[in-house]
Amino acid sequence: MxxxxxxxxxxxxxxxxxxxxxxxxxxxxxxxxxxxxxxxxxxxxxxxxxxxxxxxxxxxxxxxxxxxxxxxxxxxxxxxxxxxxxxxxxxxxxxxxxxxxxxxxxxxxxxxxxxxxxxxxxxxxxxxxxxxxxxxxxxxxxxxxxxxxxxxxxxxxxxxxxxxxxxxxxxxxxxxxxxxxxxxxxxxxxxxxxxxxxxxxxxxxxxxxxxxxxxxxxxxxxxxxxxxxxxxxxxxxxxxxxxxxxxxxxxxxxxxxxxxxxxxxGSLTIDGVKMSKSLGNSITIQDALKRWKPQVIRTLVLSTHYRNPLDFSETAIQATGRGWERINSTANRIRQQLRTAEEGEIDAGFASFLKEHRASFIEKMNDDFNSPAALGVLHDATHGINSHLSLPGSPSRGTLEAVDQLYSDLAGDVLGILTEEATGGASAEREAGLIELLLDLRSKARKDKDWVSADRIRDGLRKLGVAVEDRPDGAGWRIER
RNA sequence: GGCGACGUAGCCAAGUGGCAAGGCAGGGGUCUGCAAAACCCUCAUCACCGGUUCAAAUCCGGUCGUCGCCUCCA
Missing domain, CATH: 3.40.50.620 (HUPs)
Structure with missing residues (x-):
C-alpha cells in the first residue's frame, strides 16, 4: 500500500x-x-x-x-x-x-x-x-x-x-x-x-x-x-x-x-485548556526535560495522531512513560544479549513474525503517518518478542540480530524513541562492560548464596540508576534514569 | 456571532459499514533467595435521540458537551 x-x-x-x-x-x-x-x-x-x-x-x-x-x-x-x-x-x-x-x-x-x-x-x-x-x-x-x-x-x-x-x-x-x-x-x-x-x-x-x-x-x-x-x-x-x-x-x-x-x-492543551503565556500554564521544553526523558516526551506526542489535539497532563505522560519502558528495555536487553550470543540461525516462524510486524508498522505509517497505531504494532511485537525470549534456552545470534534490526529501524530511526544504550556508542559500550563485570561478580555471589554481597551490588547499581533484573538465563540490566 | 475539529473501558488512544488494536491502571496466576522485570489469564457494544442498511462506533438528521481558530503564541 x-x-x-x-x-x-x-x-x-x-x-x-x-x-x-x-x-x-x-x-x-x-x-x-x-x-x-x-x-x-x-x-x-x-x-x-x-x-x-x-x-x-x-x-x-x-x-x-x-x-x-x-x-x-x-x-x-x-x-x-x-x-x-x-x-x-x-x-x-x-x-x-x-x-x-x-x-x-x-x-x-x-x-x-x-x-x-x-x-x-x-x-x-x-x-x-x-x-x-x-x-x-x-x-x-x-x-x-x-x-x-x-x-x-x-x-x-x-x-x-x-x-x-x-x-x-x-x-x-x-x-x-x-x-x-x-x-x-x-x-x-x-x-x-x-x-x-x-x-x-x-x-x-x-x-x-x-x-x-x-x-x-x-x-x-x-x-x-x-x-x-x-x-x-x-x-x-x-x-x-x-x-x-x-x-x-x-x-x-x-x-x-x-x-x-x-x-x-493539531495543537496542544494542558489539562484540557489551551497553553498560553497569558494563562501562565506554559511549560518550557527545558522544564519538561528536567522531569521526563526526551524519548518519553516524543512517545507522548506520537501516541496521538498528529492531526488530533494532544492534552498534556501528569497522568498522561506517566502512563506513556511506563508503556515506553517496555519497548525500550526490551530493545536494550536484546543489545546486551547480542554481546555474548552464540552463533545460530533465526527460527523461521519467528522470522516471519518479525516480518509481519514490520509490514504492519509500515502499513499504519503509510496511512497518513498513523503513529499511535504504529506504536501499537511495536507494543504487539514487543509482546511477542518477550514471549519468544522467555522460552527456555538462549536465543541465537540470528534471532537477536533480527530483533535488534527491527527496533533500530522502526523505534530508533523512524520514531526516534530509543535511548542511547540501545543504539550503542563508545562510552555506552564501556559503561555496559563495567556493569556486566559487576553482574559477573554478583552472579558468583549468588551461586555461593552470599546474599549480602549480591544485594550490595544490586542496591549500589540501583542508586546509580541501573536496575538489575534476574532472568532464567542470567542477570540483565537497564538504565532507569 | 462565523468557521472547523472532536466526544470509544477508571485514564490515554487506534479503528470511517461486517464479530471493538494497543498502552497505563485494576484483578487472578507463573517464575524468583528476596526484589524487579517478563510471561499467562482477565477487564467496553463506542455522548444521547431518531433514520438508512441484511449489517453502523463507522453513513444521514437532530440534541447535548468539550476544544481550537477568527486576535499574539505552533
Missing part, C-alpha cells in the same frame, strides 16, 4: 506523489525566536520530524526547509514581538534572536528532532520579500497605501480555499481590526511602514518599513524549494490567516500552485 496523506487542501486523504520521483521538498513554518520554546513547539516539530524521518525511511531524498522568524510581527498591543523580548532581556535585537535561535536548536536537538536542511532567517531575506510585494503590485494584486503595501483580497477569488473561509463572512466579523488605509478588511500587509522608533526596519521602494507577517514563508519557501513544492507543514491554528495568506500571495505572484500537500498538526 502506498503512502497516503491527509491533504488539508481538499480535506481528504490522497496518495502521496512527489513532483520529482524519489525527492520530497518540504517546508514547515518555524518559530519566532523571542522567547523559550515550549512543549507546544515540541508537539508540532516532533510531529513533523516523524514525517521527515518516515519519508527518509521510505527511501525519499528529503529537503526540509524551516524558517526562523526573527523580524518580529506585532502583538495585540501593537508591540513588536522581538522588541518585547529585547526589552525583557535588555539586549540588541540581533543578539536576542541569535540567543533564542540557539536555544531553539538546543531544545530540538535534545528532543531528537532532526534539524532542517535549511533554516533561513527572515531578516536575511528582506530583499526577496520586497520583490514579492513589488511583483504583486505590478500584477495588480497589491496596492501601496501610506508607505505600507497590502494584498488586495478582492483580486484573488481563490482566497479562502485552504481554510474554507469566505471573505464576506469575515467582513461581518467585528473583531477584524480595520485599518483606514486598507481597501477591504481582509486585505493583509505585505509590507508595513515603520514608525521612526521601530527598532527593526529596512529601506524599501515605499520608504522605511518591515515585512508583513506572511511574506517570509512565501519568499523563502520558493527560494529554496521552488514552486510548486511538495509538502507544506505547520500547526492547524495557523491555517488562517497565515497559511491562507501564504497561498494567496505566492500563487498570485507566480501563477502556479504554492504547495501540493498541506499537512497541519
Amino acid at each position: 502506498p503512502l497516503r496523506v491527509y491533504n488539508v487542501l481538499g480535506r481528504k486523504k490522497e496518495e502521496f506523489k512527489p513532483i520529482r520521483e524519489g525527492h520530497v521538498r518540504l517546508y514547515v513554518c518555524g518559530p519566532t525566536v523571542y522567547d523559550h520554546t515550549h512543549i507546544g513547539h515540541a508537539k508540532l516539530y516532533v510531529s513533523m520530524d516523524i514525517v521527515v524521518r518516515y519519508l527518509r525511511y521510505l527511501g525519499y531524498s528529503v529537503r526540509y526547509v524551516q524558517n526562523i522568524t526573527d523580524v518580529g510581527h506585532l502583538l495585540d498591543s501593537g508591540e513588536d514581538r522581538i522588541v518585547k523580548g529585547v526589552r525583557r532581556e535588555r539586549v540588541e535585537p540581533m543578539e536576542l534572536v541569535e540567543r533564542f535561535t540557539r536555544y531553539y536548536f538546543r531544545d530540538m536537538d535534545a528532543l531528537g528532532v532532526i534539524r532542517p536542511d535549511i533554516s533561513p532567517r527572515a531578516s536575511g531575506h528582506v530583499p526577496e520579500q520586497i520583490a514579492l510585494a513589488q511583483t504583486l503590485i505590478d500584477d495588480g494584486h497589491a496596492y501601496e497605501a501610506n508607505g505600507s503595501v497590502y494584498f488586495d483580497v478582492s483580486s484573488w477569488p481563490a482566497y479562502g480555499k485552504l481554510s474554507g473561509r469566505q471573505v464576506d463572512e469575515m467582513e461581518s466579523g467585528a473583531r477584524v481590526a480595520v485599518l483606514g488605509e486598507k481597501r477591504h478588511a481582509a486585505d493583509f500587509a505585505l509590507w508595513r511602514k515603520a514608525e521612526p522608533d521601530h527598532i527593526l526596519q529596512w529601506d524599501s521602494p515605499w520608504g522605511r518599513g518591515y515585512p508583513g507577517w506572511h511574506a517570509e514563508c512565501s519568499a523563502m519557501a520558493s527560494k529554496y524549494l521552488g514552486q510548486p513544492f511538495d509538502i507544506h507543514g505547520g500547526g492547524l491554528e495557523n491555517m488562517f490567516p497565515h497559511n491562507e495568506c501564504e497561498i494567496a500571495q505566492s500563487e498570485a505572484a507566480t501563477g502556479v500552485p504554492f504547495a501540493n500537500y498541506w499537512l497541519l498538526a
